[in-house]
Amino acid sequence: MFLYAGFLSIDCGYTDSAGYVDKNTTLTYVSDKGYVEGGKNFSILAQYMKDATNKQEETLRSFPDGQRNCYTLPTNRSKKYLIRATFTYGNYDGLNSSESGSPFLFGLHIGINFWTMVNLTKLPSSDTVWKELIMVTPDDSISVCLINNGSGIPFISTLDLRPLQDTMYPFVNVSVAVSYFSRLRFGQVNYVITRYPEDVYDRFWEGAFHTRSYPWIDLSTTQEVKRLPGDEKFMVPNTILQKASTIDSKYSWLNITVRGADNLLGSGDLELLPIFHFAEIASTTRLFDIYSDGEELFTSFSPSPFQVDSMYQNGRFLRRVNSTFTLRKQPTSQLPPPLINAFEVYSLVRIATASDDGMISNILQEHITHSSCMQQVHRICEQNSGLNSDIFVYTLYSRAKWIEPFVNCDLAGKSKEHDDYDIYEEDTPLHTDTRRFTYTELKTITNNFQSIIGKGGFGMVYHGILDNGEEVAVKVLRETSITLSKDFLPEVQILSKVQHKNLVTFLGYCHNKKCLALVYDFMARGNLQEVLRGGQEYSLSWEERLHIALDAAQGLEYLHESCTPPIVHRDVKTANILLDKNLVAMISDFGLSRSYTPAHTHISTVAAGTVGYLDPEYHATFHLTVKADVYSFGIVLLEIITGQPSVLVDSEPVHLPNWVRQKIAEGSIHDAVDSRLRHQYDATSVQSVIDLAMSCVENTSIDRPSMTDIVIKLKECLPAGTGEMQLVSRSYKQKEAMDADIARQFQLPISGVSVESIEGNSSGTTELRYPSGR
Structure with a gap:
């Protein structure tokens, strides 16, 4: 029997030192006293208590003071862990920050390294957001830090530490960690989230409810699904592998789509690693290929009967924000269509080691003067090829107080924002008479992108005011390459040609290698x-x-x-x-x-x-x-x-x-x-x-x-x-829509079925209410 030795479950903001046993998971939760300094304890507002699915959602610790506040968790050096933080706002401060429309986000760091952003902007106050990281701990403790970047007071509801076997997730090492982006289980399942004790490592598996309608077909078995001797890479629970989803035989393929919901820091550089878990649990043979956005990953794959096959490309991360994974029956095959039992996607997080930290310190003391600015930081990074540029900048931000004697410039945690955008203005015109705005003009119009009035697959929509006092909406997509947006140019071309009282008025666009934007009349309702x-x-x-x-x-x-x-x-x-x-x-x-x-x-x-x-x-x-x-x-x-x-x-x-x-x-x-x-x-x-x-x-x-x-x-x-x-x-x-675009429903394209997975943001967030322990 698996003993959860090494499990640490912290109920942040809980004040009773005795702790308690969670009735859903049977796990023991303890107070965060002794793990963190600073911060204030709060309970969510009474009106949200009834929606809480577990005791942990009822309390939280908020950090109104200081830019960086850290929890210190005990670990075993060089061991592999899953670290999970959850965030339930519950309007604890009465400010209605998540639903107001103003930016509400803060940073999450692991040690000196940037992990992800926690974005609660325009989310219902009762929603729970969670983040997970799988990493090898470099020391006998690890710090989980909340970073105030000026867009909302950081807080945290729970912090979990779960030891994993050293053989699991073999692509994770001392310099490479992975952040949760999506983890799905298929087949007939009644739980939104499957976790401990069904998964002895307490991973969160989201139920793929979008596969419950035709043409999706649920498969299940009571027969044990075995793994090859020595195969301990992922340890998917047997109860999850005993269920699967396929499609009606008239269809030949199915899609699983994961996408980033927000264009946050580093979204253009997001690198994803998908893992497919298969086990044939019907009395048949299947043969299919697996693609990522049309690029073949695996060919002529046939799931083994009642034996798990976990398909992934070790160490190969796909650089993209959105990705569609296709399981396609070979055209000449008369065999049944593909099936899938479970699916995981992780985004890459690079980890700077202690030796990197020392090297950074030496370089800073040797090169950076009081008059430095971020351009000099990047230049130094380029001159020291042993350093990763992103890690270096994130480290500077996470160690802001430490570098103050050396750097006298605004780091703000958003290094790419400090590039001179003017040099990235496209030279080639779009051959339209519509006004073209520069990025600098958009910053002025939107007061440095302060007021978010909407968001979607394209990106964020900001409120702005022109020089003549006219209110506008500025729809922005930030990407590292303009080629990543195939819909921008067609939209500009169409909008510049059409005019009608019942079509939104198009006022102009920004055509910048690092910022694409459309400017419309502001629609007050x-x-x-x-x-x-x-x-x-x-x-x-x-x-x-x-x-x-x-x-x-x-x-x-x-x-x-x-x-x-x-x-x-x-x-x-x-x-x-x-x-x-x-x-x-x-x-x-x-x-x-x-x-x-x-x-x-x-x-x-x-x-x-x-x-x-x-x-x-x-x-x-x-x-x-x-x-x-x-x-x-x-x-x-x-x-x-x-x-x-x-x-x-x-x-x-x-x-x-x-x-x-x-x-x-x-x-x-x-x-x-x-x-x-x-x-x-x-x-x-x-x-x-x-x-x-x-x-x-x-x-x-x-x-x-x-x-x-x-x-x-x-x-x-x-x-x-x-x-x-x-x-x-x-x-x-005006209120925020409570419907989140029905992120997990069915689609029915030609000869196949497309499944859109839980919507994650560009830093690998999952934003979903979940009943704990069910």
């Missing part, structure tokens, strides 16, 4: 998704909802009917419908848009779009028509009617059209309508819009109406005399 899910303070009336639907339909009609050639948006969703102060709706985000010529409808890439809004015919054929937007708009109409997300998650995911059909079949249309309308609507009007929405989401495009037909129908549904009026809303309090 945010996006439709936020408004529909904005709580009980204010609910849109039925008439307001109809006007918003009509506005959006007219914007799409313009793209389809008035542009030459027609433009297909390809990502119509409530999050991409923006609202001005008078609730006038405008279509935004044209990064995926493409011109459509009836004679050339084939696009030879994976169908694009967002989970829940995806046109099944487009995915099945790759033939793009304007009817792909019609399908997505039908989902938008259903969201407007119901107030529900495109995919609902209860015991299992349900697509919104199916939910509406079920509600109506079991009762009446009133059961499908948003309860916040309190029956203050015309039932005939609602029925007409439901019928219209259902016609939009027909499986075949020929059965769907055109956007012109939709506009005509929506105008008919409006009360007489209001067709063109602009409504001024009642008082309104």
Whole structure:
């Protein structure tokens, strides 16, 4: 029997020195007294106590004083450990910092090394964020440090130390650590998180709930899944390996997608290492290839029956922020489609050793003067090839007080921000008359990117003010190479050509090798998704909802009917419908848009779009028509009617059209309508819009109406005399959408299935509520 000798479980902010046994895991948690100096103990607010899934979430330690505060944990020198920190804000300070929209993030270091950023910006206060690191400890203790970078007071809820076998994760050594990015288990499982005691090392395995709907098929066995003698690299629990997911035999491949949610420090240099765990648990043979973004990793792989095969490339980290891993049946194979049991992805963390620390100290004393600045730091680093540039700079930041006698410049922990961006301005124009902004101008407009008003797959959106006082939204993607963004140039080209009252007004762009940005009119009401899910303070009336639907339909009609050639948006969703102060709706985000010529409808890439809004015919054929937007708009109409997300998650995911059909079949249309309308609507009007929405989401495009037909129908549904009026809303309090883009739902592209894993940020965060120990 495994004994968890060496487990250290710290409940940060807990004050009773006696400790306690957690009822879910049976692990003993202790107070953090004696492990840290400084900081203040807090409890989360009472209103969040009921949402706490374990006792550890109820308390925390906050560090309002000092730039760097560290926990010191006892370890055995040169042993391998998993270190985990969790963060549950719970609005403990009453400042509502995570939901205010202002940046709320702080650094996390391991010893002198940068580990990751903890980003709580625009997260619900009850959410728990966790970070994990696997490393070899260089000494008989290790420091876990929280770094205040001026964007929020650091705090911590728990800190766990778990010893691993020396044979595990063989790519981890004294100079290479890995940070958790994603860890999934497949098959039928009822737990959001699987951990100790099922995993004796207390790793967190997230349930892949997105595989519960057709065409996904769950497999399971009670037979033991064995490992080869001496194979102790990953020690995946047998109960996890006894379950797997595959797909219906009519499909030939499946995708697993991991992505970074935020463009934080170093995101462009993120390096990922995927690990696939396979065991054939059905009476069959499979043969498939494994790809990473089209690049072949393994060929002609066949899982062994009832024996685990863990596939990875030792020491090979893939440099990217987003990655899609494809398991594809070979074209000539008549065998069943691929399966997968479990999956892990880690990002690289380089570790500076004690000898590096001493060398840095000597170099600093020899070279750096009081008048130095960051450029000199980089130059010194280049002259000493034994040092890694990123480690060197991160070390300087983490040791800020130590280097003050030598360096008299602002390190701020964001070395790449201190490069002179002016030298990276692109020389080649984009051949558009739209205004071009420099990076320096954007810094001025946004007050150094202070106010975050949104975020998405593209990056952050900031509030800004032009010289003339006009409010703007600045959508920014920072990358180390401009080639990493294939959607930026098409969006600029399309936005510079289209003009309509229901398309967001495009004011300009920034074309810099280190910063790509789009500048729009500021939309005071945010996006439709936020408004529909904005709580009980204010609910849109039925008439307001109809006007918003009509506005959006007219914007799409313009793209389809008035542009030459027609433009297909390809990502119509409530999050991409923006609202001005008078609730006038405008279509935004044209990064995926493409011109459509009836004679050339084939696009030879994976169908694009967002989970829940995806046109099944487009995915099945790759033939793009304007009817792909019609399908997505039908989902938008259903969201407007119901107030529900495109995919609902209860015991299992349900697509919104199916939910509406079920509600109506079991009762009446009133059961499908948003309860916040309190029956203050015309039932005939609602029925007409439901019928219209259902016609939009027909499986075949020929059965769907055109956007012109939709506009005509929506105008008919409006009360007489209001067709063109602009409504001024009642008082309104904007809230963050509680729906997180349904990050773990199913997709159905051509001949295969795509799974989007838990959304991590660019430093390997997982942001998810989890019931501990289940």
